[in-house]
Amino acid sequence: MEAGTIAVGENASGLRRLRDAVSDHPARTALILLGLLVIVMIAAKGLHQVAETGLSGLSTGSIYALGAVGLTLVYGILKLVNFAHGDFVTLGAYVAYLGNVTWGLPLYVSLILAVIAVAALGVLSERLMWAPMRAKRAGLLQLVLMSIGLAFLIRSLIQFEWGTEVLSLDVNKTATVEFLGLSIGRTQLVTIIIGIIVISAIGLMLRLTLLGKRMRALSDDLDLAETAGINTERIILYTWLFAGGLAGLAGVLAGTILPLQPELGFTLLLAIFAAVLLGGIGDAFGALVGGMVLGLATEWSTLFIDSRWKLAVGFVVLILVLIVRPQGIFGKAKVV
Amino acid sequence: MFSGDPTLLPLAVDWSSLTDSLFLVNVGILAGIYALLALGLQLNAGFTGISNFGQAGFMAIGGYTMAILTVDTGLSFYVSLPLSMLAAIAFGLLVGLPSLRLREDYFAIATLASAEVVRIVAQNAQGLTNGNQGFFCNDDFSRCFDDKWNSISATIIGWLQDLGWSDPEALFPLLLVVMLAVLLVTIALRLTQNTPWGRVLRAVREDQDAARALGKNAFAYKLQSLAISAAIAAIAGWFLALDLATVHPTDFEPLVTFFAYSVLVLGGLANYWGVIAGSAVLWALLEGTRVLKLFPDDADTAALRFAIVGLTLILLMAFRPQGMFGKKEEMVLGD
Numbered sequence: 001m002e003a004g005t006i007a008v009g010e011n012a013s014g015l016r017r018l019r020d021a022v023s024d025h026p027a028r029t030a031l032i033l034l035g036l037l038v039i040v041m042i043a044a045k046g047l048h049q050v051a052e053t054g055l056s057g058l059s060t061g062s063i064y065a066l067g068a069v070g071l072t073l074v075y076g077i078l079k080l081v082n083f084a085h086g087d088f089v090t091l092g093a094y095v096a097y098l099g100n101v102t103w104g105l106p107l108y109v110s111l112i113l114a115v116i117a118v119a120a121l122g123v124l125s126e127r128l129m130w131a132p133m134r135a136k137r138a139g140l141l142q143l144v145l146m147s148i149g150l151a152f153l154i155r156s157l158i159q160f161e162w163g164t165e166v167l168s169l170d171v172n173k174t175a176t177v178e179f180l181g182l183s184i185g186r187t188q189l190v191t192i193i194i195g196i197i198v199i200s201a202i203g204l205m206l207r208l209t210l211l212g213k214r215m216r217a218l219s220d221d222l223d224l225a226e227t228a229g230i231n232t233e234r235i236i237l238y239t240w241l242f243a244g245g246l247a248g249l250a251g252v253l254a255g256t257i258l259p260l261q262p263e264l265g266f267t268l269l270l271a272i273f274a275a276v277l278l279g280g281i282g283d284a285f286g287a288l289v290g291g292m293v294l295g296l297a298t299e300w301s302t303l304f305i306d307s308r309w310k311l312a313v314g315f316v317v318l319i320l321v322l323i324v325r326p327q328g329i330f331g332k333a334k335v336v
Numbered sequence: 337m338f339s340g341d342p343t344l345l346p347l348a349v350d351w352s353s354l355t356d357s358l359f360l361v362n363v364g365i366l367a368g369i370y371a372l373l374a375l376g377l378q379l380n381a382g383f384t385g386i387s388n389f390g391q392a393g394f395m396a397i398g399g400y401t402m403a404i405l406t407v408d409t410g411l412s413f414y415v416s417l418p419l420s421m422l423a424a425i426a427f428g429l430l431v432g433l434p435s436l437r438l439r440e441d442y443f444a445i446a447t448l449a450s451a452e453v454v455r456i457v458a459q460n461a462q463g464l465t466n467g468n469q470g471f472f473c474n475d476d477f478s479r480c481f482d483d484k485w486n487s488i489s490a491t492i493i494g495w496l497q498d499l500g501w502s503d504p505e506a507l508f509p510l511l512l513v514v515m516l517a518v519l520l521v522t523i524a525l526r527l528t529q530n531t532p533w534g535r536v537l538r539a540v541r542e543d544q545d546a547a548r549a550l551g552k553n554a555f556a557y558k559l560q561s562l563a564i565s566a567a568i569a570a571i572a573g574w575f576l577a578l579d580l581a582t583v584h585p586t587d588f589e590p591l592v593t594f595f596a597y598s599v600l601v602l603g604g605l606a607n608y609w610g611v612i613a614g615s616a617v618l619w620a621l622l623e624g625t626r627v628l629k630l631f632p633d634d635a636d637t638a639a640l641r642f643a644i645v646g647l648t649l650i651l652l653m654a655f656r657p658q659g660m661f662g663k664k665e666e667m668v669l670g671d
Contacts, residue, residue, distance in 0.1 A: 081441045133654065140440050141387050142653050145601060148594050149649030152642040159639030266590075270452060273445050312456040315449040322446045323434040 030329050034293070037300075045303050052182050053299045059188035059257065061295020062195025066250035067268060068275035068287035069199055070122075070243030076219040076282020077239050080130060081144050084151040085247055086269030087158075092118045092251025093169075093260050094158050100170050107171055107256075115248040122244025123237055125150060131233070151266070158262045167260040169252075187256040194253060199288040202242065206284050215239060219282040267311070271298070274318035280328030289329065361505045363623045365579050368514035371615035372572040373596035375521050375608060376565030381597075382605040383534070384561040385541030387444040389593050390431060391569050393451025396458055396588035397424045398570025399577040400465055403481035407474045413484035421570045427454070428566030432559045448590060459585040470584035485510075485578050507579065514575050518612060521568055526608045537561060598645050601652050604662025613660055618648070 021029075041050045071085045092114040099110030129150065133143060175186040206212035214235050217225040226232045247265075254264060275294050279286025294314055301313045321328070373391050380388040401420035405411045411419070427450075435446035458465045465471055473480035492509035528534045539547040540554045547554050577583045595618075603614025621644055658664050 079441075081444065129650065129654070138653070138657075140444075141381060142657055144387065144441075144444060145597055145649050146653040148597070149646045149653065152594075152646030153650070156639040156642035156646060159642065160636060164638065270445075270449055274449075277442070277445070306460070308460045309456070312453055312460075315453045315456070318449045319435075319446060319453070322438060322442055326438055326442055 026325070026329050030293075041300060041303065048181070049303060050300070052184070053303055054296060055182060055184045055192070056188055057296035057299030058292060059185070059191045059195075059295070060298055061292035062191050062199075063250050063254045063257075063268065063291075064271050064275045064294050065199055065288045065291025066195055066246050066253065067265075067272040068279065068291045069202055069284050070246040070250075071272055072276045072279065072282055072284065072287045073215065073219075073239050074243045075276060077215060077222065077236065078130065078134070079140075081140070081147065082243075083144060083147040083269070084125070084154060085147075085243075085272065086265035086267075087151040087154040088118050088121065088244060088247035089251040089254065089265035089268060089272075090158060090262060091121065091154055091265075092248030093255035093264055094162055094167075094251075095248065096252040096255055097162070097167055097169055097260055101167070107169065107252075110169075111249070111252045114252045115245045118248030118251070119241045119245035121154075122240035122247070126237060126240040131236075155262050155266075162260075162262075164262055169255045169260065171256050173257065185257065187253075191253045191257060194249070196288075198246070198249065199284065202246070203285040203288065211235070211238060216282075270318060271314035274314050274321065277318065277321050277326070278328055280330045283328070283330055286328055286330045358505050358507075359623075361507045361511050362579075363619050364511045365507060365514050365575065367615045367619040368511070368518050369572045369575050369579070370596055370599050370619070371518045371612050372514075372521060372568055372575070373592070374599040374603070374611045374615060375518070375525060376568040376572075377596055377600045378603075378605070378608055378611050379525060379537075379561055379568075380565045381600065382607070383529070383541060384537045384558055385440075385544075386436065386558050386561065387440055388447050388562060388565060389444045389590070389597075390447030390451040391565070391596055392588045392590055392592040393431075393447075393454035394424045394428060394566035394569035395573040395576065395592065396451070396454050396583075396585075397427050397566075398573025399583045399587075400458060400471065400573075401570075402574050403471050403577055403583045404464065406481040406484070407471075407479055410479070413481075417574060420574065421567045424566040424570035424573070425563045428563040429559065432562040436555060436558050436562065448593070451588070451590060451593065455585050455588050458588070465583075465585070468585060470582040472582045481583075482578055482581055510575070510578055517571055517575070521571070522608050522612060529608070533557075595645060598648055601657070601659050601662075602648060604659030605657075606663050607659075607661045610659060610661035617660070618645075621648070 038050065067085065067089055070088075071082060074080055074082050074085075095114040095117045096107070096110040099105040099113045100107050103110075105113070129146060130143075133146065138146075171187060173185065173187055176183045177186050177189050206215060214225070214230050215238070217228070217230060218232055218235055218239075222232060225235075250268075251265060254268065258264065271294055272291075275287055275290035277290070278293060279288070279290030294317055297317055298310050298313045302310055373395060376394075377388060377391060380386045398420050401423040402416050405416035405419055406413050431447060431450045435443050435450075438446065459467055461467070471481070489506070489509040492512065493504055493506070496504045496508070536547060536552050536557055539550070539552065540557050544554045547557075576587060580587065599614045599618050600611060601614075602618055603610030603612070622641055652659060
């Protein structure tokens with residue numbers, strides 16, 4: 001990298017200025033690129049199609065974003081790459097199934113049930129696994145493998161209880177809502193609305209409240225925050241409460257759009273990771289934007305390539321982000 | 337013991353008296369394949385300190401390239417083997433060049449994503465890989481990727497029958513070859529451990545900056561480690577293809593990598609022979625529960641596998657992160 005900077009001579013200063021501008025204002029650059037992309041797409045495929053796939057992109061994006069906020073908080077504060085997060089999402093969907101189909105409760109009650117259950121699981125995993133492992137100063141690989149173990153345990157529980165066949169929540173997935181000449185699935189619209197409201201609320205909470213400030217302090221430097229008199233264990237428990245609850249919510253919303261199967265969350269996990277890295281680790285608003293951008297990219301890609309390749313878009317974005325800008329759109333270039 | 341009448345070979349008697357020898361052969365082959373995968377991971381995670389989570393992808397490249405070259409281009413089976421290994425190495429370099437410069441956690445995620453890209457390409461590039469149908473033969477079934485192997489296998493079975501074993505399992509030759517491969521790879525890797533190259537790897541693992549300060553190109557060593565691991569995974573890919581007689585996208589899910597990591601940490605980090613023990617123990621656990629027939633239902637059996645591997649990982653990491661034979665003084669997991 002240093003060699004590259006030195007090699008840029010005087011005659012390349014225009015390019016250099018552009019590069020500086022890009023790295024000084026990453027969000028603005030991303031916005032400009034996105035805007036250009038949208039204009040090109042509208043020119044190629046027409047406004048109506050772009051808008052309609054865009055809407056379904058936003059609903060996919062909401063699910064990614066909800067999953068990503070929890071993952072990014074845990075990742076940022078505990079430096080834990082939680083591979084079980086996808087299975088947290090799955091569990092949320094299945095708990096909603098338990099309430100909604102098995103017990104016949106209304107969906108919104110089941111949703112609350114799922115959020116509480118997965119939040120409790122988050123706190124339980126913190127108490128039983130992550131806190132003791134932190135005390136032992138466990139390394140990254142050790143924690144990653146442990147989270148994979150937890151993922152497998154949750155998945156085995158789901159398979160014992162509900163089997164591997166595809167299930168569905170008691171919700172009309174085909175009902176559509178029409179507005180401005182666009183049609184969108186009713187559950188998709190609800191997902192977008194819930195997603196944006198909840199994540200904005202969490203983002204504001206992180207910016208404005210004392211709890212949010214403390215969380216960000218932990219994310220910056222856990223030991224320093226502890227020295228400053230913050231009750232870190234308590235803040236970490238709150239973090240898990242949020243992470244679990246949001247994962248549960250993401251699972252239920254995913255369950256209103258997608259079929260329920262034990263791999264549901266795991267198939268979303270890499271896309272959720274991509275959203276986290278795109279937004280910058282530890283940044284809730286970043287996770288929102290990252291999730292939405294990824295959802296849009298995934299759905300818009302179907303305008304140009306076969307929708308079979310949809311899943312690969314998330315992975316390619318993930319790899320590109322890691323190569324080009326590993327600190328994410330909003331992240332500052334630290335040691336990456 | 338082995339002298340005298342060849343028909344009284346204890347091995348032969350032992351195998352033929354076991355009613356479920358097919359089952360044992362199958363488990364043995366799988367254990368061997370996972371040992372190979374985990375040997376590569378041992379080189380990466382145990383000796384170089386890089387968390388490669390893309391092993392399933394390298395394995396897929398090995399299996400698919402071998403099959404496609406043999407069937408579609410009509411190359412000799414023997415030529416397609418090293419070529420598929422080269423393909424896996426090339427992919428390893430492609431993945432490693434950008435991602436090895438990243439932090440450890442980013443590298444883990446990047447490799448996992450790259451393996452998933454391989455799997456999705458295998459699933460969707462139907463012209464090349466036959467998609468979800470799996471790859472076995474060409475269109476008119478006149479040439480299959482395992483034709484050559486089947487004739488080799490028949491020859492080995494002929495030898496076994498000459499030795500007096502009347503009815504060996506059809507897959508027994510594959511088991512022999514897999515075991516031989518595991519042994520050779522283990523010995524080869526073990527030999528590198530005491531070479532200057534192996535010492536630099538460990539130096540990189542312990543302290544990358546210190547290794548760099550001594551003038552060693554840490555990045556190049558990590559890249560070599562990843563490429564070798566990819567090549568070993570490609571071998572595992574051939575064997576899986578030959579075992580199943582098909583190459584199918586679902587055989588290369590991230591689960592494969594996770595199971596291989598379970599084998600690795602069960603055997604213990606920084607110990608090549610431990611990998612073999614780890615694979616034997618894990619597969620005995622996984623398949624032993626199937627023999628016990630605790631659950632008649634297939635879904636429950638599958639769930640039990642997840643529970644076993646999950647508990648193995650959690651308990652090992654919590655209470656014995658060095659595994660069965662890992663070296664505590666070479667602990668790479670903790671700080």
